[in-house]
Amino acid sequence: MKGRGRAVALGAGTVLNALATGVGSAFALDVETTATVELDGSGRIEGAVAEQPDADTRLVERCVELTVDRYSPDERVGGHVRTESEVPMAAGLKSSSAAANATVLATLSALGVDVGDGPAAVSRLDACRLGVAAARDAGVTVTGAFDDASASMLGGVTLTDNTADELRSREERDWDALVWTPPERAYSAEADVSRCERVAPMARLVADLASEGRYAEAMTVNGLAFSAALGFPTEPAIEAMPHAAGVSLSGTGPSVVAVGERAALEPVAAAWDERDGTTRLTTTRTDGARVL
Template sequence: MVIGMDRDTNSNTRIAMVNMHGAISIVNAIPTGKGSTLGIGLGVNVTVRMSSGQGRIVSNTGDVGFIHNIIKRIMPDDMLKHKDIAIEIRSRIPMGYGLKSSSAVSNAIALACHRLVVNDDNYGDEDNHDDARDWITARDLKVIDAAVSASIESRVSITGAFDDACACYFGGIFVTDNHARRILKHERVDENVNVVILLPMGIRRSDPMRLRHPLLVEHFNHAVRLAEDGRYWDAMILNGVLVSSLLSIPYNLVLDALEHGALAAGISGNGPAVTAITDSESKAKDIAYVWQNYGEVIRSKASNEKAVVSMVEG
């Protein structure tokens, strides 16, 4: 429920809705500034309603400071002060597990607000071409930039997590330089790839700055090079060994998946989610079966789907 604002009684109300997918890590960017990610099917749906008002921003969930920070980067001040904004977030991505929930939500809020600000019926027409999924427009990057800058300023991320934001927004596989906000590589992924995710019970998140241990930075650099060479699964395995040792996430969980035939397995983001990749439905089932002893298991697929924004009738 949206608290504090009437719904749709105002004929000036305009509503934008966004579907944005989530992602998992191939290589964590915190140690080196460069990261790699893979888009998955699990996603979020965000609705933003804009009506005449006095600059109030309300949301059914989440941190209003962070949300406000995103919106102010998209909406000009003189527009915002005459509007009320109500945000409704519905997410299938578990929060606080390293599964890019914050990137998916912040991208989605930024995109919905941008759609409302631009107010152009032809908005996003370039996405309707056959090869549109491979298109990355200046508009897309502007939206991502707002979400990434807000996430640094609000201390939701350390590097801005541009790698996470790109995979959520565009789908497919990315290798990025987060500090330069530069895409180093983008490739479509085979959508038959199964992604198995474990949310392990009883494991707390450690300080992600531990990932910057000087003795292991060169090994993270090597993982980035593997990803840049297209050896994504090797990169993911190496990242998993490094992240699990630095953040004290039991490696036996990762090993279980590899022993049951995963092409790759590792830790997503700053954990504690453990992820496994396989091209076989039956191996995905085997991995899910062993992992259910350790916590909740979620099954998904790799995704190349770009975010979609649409205007909704009030």
């Protein structure tokens, strides 16, 4: 089996961390990961990450395996997958979800399988679930991260039940977004789940707010609760609160994301620029992942 495909998926920010209750919510950001898949039937899959020769490629390799097994089971799995990303790894901005989504879509393209809403096409949501399954197999996530993956794949703001890989709702929000990423990194699979479960009452409140469409308020409550649970400082969020519509620790950190109007976020950017790390002013996205 030979074929080549390319696809792109989005990074995302957090409304509700799913570690406490299994219910999560996330929104797509205008930062992209591109995957290129070349199938050759060699029986071996080799992964690579651009400019990171020592990166762990088990996730994207597993995405190729699962996708070929599901949609072309009689073919011998083999080939190469390479990702290039604007999303920093282990920064809470859903780099794994973006890589998985892009790889699954690129593999489907390499197989000649259509993605879309047609009767013979694979839906983006089903493609997303394949990436989530690969993430669990690769051990890069505790919850399966269906909330993060659905936002990355579909765009907009999603609310999910990660225990059932169920999409509860999806809405569109056009926000400007400010992202501060400190130098340190935090890996989702290493998060202290027991401490996160202690803030479950706050997580349930956040889920209620999100289900009412009050996403900006929800993310601020989430950020304070999970910063405390995971041991991250709340000062960046407090600096943003007088100006932003909402602000939260993203994922299991360490990045913090504020949303609102661009002019309102500028003083927050000035404050965050004084901190170690990088500050990026971007926007939300509503279009989601796509085959190139």
